[in-house]
Amino acid sequence: MPKRAALPPGLIVRTGKLVWNTMWHTMMSQMAPRSKSGDYVRPESSFRSREIFPKAGRYRLIVGMSCPWAHRTLVTRALKGLEDAIALTIVYPSTDEGRWLFDAPADLPFADCRSLPDFYSSASPGYKGRATVPVLWDSVANTIVNNESAEIIELLNSEFEELATGPDLYSDSLKQDIDALNQKIYATVNNGVYKCGFAQTQAAYDQAVTELFATLDELDEILVTNRYLCGNALTLADVRLFTTLIRFDVAYHGIFKCNRRRISDYPQLSGYLADIYQLPGIAQTCDINAVKRDYFGNLFPLNPGGIVPIGPGWDSLKQPHERAAIARSKPAQSKPAQSKPA
Ligand SMILES: N[C@@H](CCC(=O)N[C@@H](CS)C(=O)NCC(=O)O)C(=O)O
CATH class of the missing domain: 3.40.30.10 (Glutaredoxin)
Incomplete structure (x- = not known):
């Protein structure tokens, strides 16, 4: 049989790149709307009523x-x-x-x-x-x-005070601190990990990843003297940070390229994450299999093969931590972060 001439490798690579890049940008813009400079822009939510009639089962x-x-x-x-x-x-x-x-x-x-x-x-x-x-x-x-x-x-x-048993997580005395932290943490961490993962230019990724780790470094500092972000009591700022941190090493570090450090490398953030994970009722809200399956299995443009990596697990979150000692040994300090525009 006469041998068929192989296609020149340069042609295969160039054609493959052209086809894949066109497909990639089309799928990415469907999944993650972006600005002219390639930054990910999260769409606004549409339903914004705050009217609640607190009744069990409603x-x-x-x-x-x-x-x-x-x-x-x-x-x-x-x-x-x-x-x-x-x-x-x-x-x-x-x-x-x-x-x-x-x-x-x-x-x-x-x-x-x-x-x-x-x-x-x-x-x-x-x-x-x-x-x-x-x-x-x-x-x-x-x-x-x-x-x-x-x-x-x-x-x-x-709005559910008559039915709730838990503490106030957004008290008037801490509102200003919580809001200042939230603004910065939303822009650079909660949404920041998505800005890294959904960036469509190197410059957009570089900026997002730099801001992300700058904030994580700052938060780690705050947690040297504070058990939680605003002092000794857990607030909504902690809730909002927790759900990003718990996905970090398992998903964002790999699929979103947030890999300058892991949360488990941070001396304070690692214990802080374990502390919140171990609070009553919280571990039951966390589903590592769903996190791995959905990030690695369903964000096709970022992981076309759909292979789900083996590690790491959440075993370290079940280990004893020393966070309660901070509350006992030091008066609570609130150190609101300076807010920066996103
Ligand atoms: N601003 C919203 C964002 C929620 C959001 O983006 N949820 C994602 C899942 S992580 C979703 O449902 N995406 C479906 C879609 O965009 O079609 C919020 O914080 O409630």
């Missing part, structure tokens, strides 16, 4: 277990002791449709909804935005109350 949270924004609401629900008062529906990502799917929609009003986008359109006909988790659903008014995690956790903290 409200339901819809969450995906891998999502750090939804996880904030689960952690707050647990810290406030609202598990029995506020129901839960878990959705799962479809592997090839880029949307959340219901496993058993029967406990929701639109029983024929298979996916979260269907649910959003049934709840709000004509809705054109993204169908994101978390969702706070009002089963009496049959409406989506709010789909912005930052606001849902404030509502869970303050």
Whole structure:
């Protein structure tokens, strides 16, 4: 048989790059809208009501277990002791449709909804935005109350007082400190990890990764003297940081290239993470298999082979930590970070 002439390697590489880059940028802009300079820009949430009629069984949270924004609401629900008062529906990502799917929609009003986008359109006909988790659903008014995690956790903290057993996580005396920290942590850490992972230019990645680790370094410093970010009491600022930190070594370090250091390399942040993980009810809100499966298995443009890496696990979070000693030995100090624009 005559041998067929091999294609020149240069041609294969150039064609492969052209096809892949075109596909990659198209898929990335679907998954992660970006600015002209290639920075990831998270879309605004659409449902922003703050009207709550606190009654056990009236409200339901819809969450995906891998999502750090939804996880904030689960952690707050647990810290406030609202598990029995506020129901839960878990959705799962479809592997090839880029949307959340219901496993058993029967406990929701639109029983024929298979996916979260269907649910959003049934709840709000004509809705054109993204169908994101978390969702706070009002089963009496049959409406989506709010789909912005930052606001849902404030509502869970303050509007369910008659039903809640947990402490105030956003007290008036700490509000200013909490807000200042939140602003910086949102821009550079919570959303910062996504800015690293979804960057479409080297410059956008370089900036995001530099800001991310600058903030982590600063937070580690604060935690030398403070058990929690604002002192000895846990607040919503900790809730918001926790759900990013717990995914960091397992997912963001690899898939989002946040790899200057791991959280387990930070002397304070590592113990702080274990401290919060070990608080009553919190470990039950954490699902490492969902985190690995969804980040590595479902963000196709970032991991086309879908291979899920073996490590690391969360065993270190179950080990004893010394954080309580900080509260005993030192007066609480609040050191709000200087806020910078995103
Ligand atoms: N601003 C929202 C963001 C929530 C968000 O981006 N959730 C992601 C999962 S981690 C989602 O549901 N994405 C589906 C989509 O964008 O279509 C919040 O904090 O509540």
